[in-house]
Amino acid sequence: MKKLKMEKIAKRLGAERRGKATAHSGYFGAAQLAEDISARFKVPASGGRSTDPSWDKKRLVPLASDTLKSLEKLSKEISRDGLVRVEPMQLAAIVLEKFLESVKESDRKTLIDRALQTLDAESSEEDMETPASG
């Protein structure tokens, strides 16, 4: 997400900046997530279940059973409120987007470097374990 120009916004509103506010858990965290989903999900013109129209790619993602169970549980809780129906993997996509939004621009390169180093290390280990052919 592009950074907000909070100084300009506050000045124009005639407001005083009082600091960061976050709502990640509890009633408002859940309500915020449900509202977020509701705001972006649309029923496709061709019919079917609601989805975010900007999601134009599909990938097969391996998951641990516990992770899938957590997603299923949370999506059921959100859907039970009746505000919006969300599938576990749709929820996973939103959680992933929100995580990426929360990572500061300056931290992204570090995050990517670490991920690449981990992948390189794993790749090297696999190379060592694989017997030479020929």
Add this chain to the structure above:
Amino acid sequence: MTNQLKSWFQQGRKTVLVVLFIPSKERDGVTDVNQDYWVNEALEMFGRVFGGATAYPRAKGVWRDDEMQGKLVMDEPVVFHCYTTHEDIHDDDKLDQLGIFCRRLGREAKQGEVGLIVGNEYLAITDFSEGDRES
């Protein structure tokens, strides 16, 4: 890699959350505010300016008035969630309309402070004088 990351964050989507609190009591903590009127006014303003909003059922709240010797004002605010775009939240005209509404709420509903959350930052409006704020 940076371009790939940037492509994840598409433009024009309603990803900026604006939260507004409509109080139930005046600053004295006793006099009722015509909350239904202000909820309808807020719905009209958010719909017209930002394209929509959701008002949640009344919540329980408390506010400490430091200018009144720390008196606690018990409140049952209605909380509004409005999702808007990065472009709209930086639009001078839209900010003016939001600011005018908040100051009118503060003035006419006799508040000590009107609270707004934009993105993830709390903004407090305490000067309720009329007129636009020039940047």
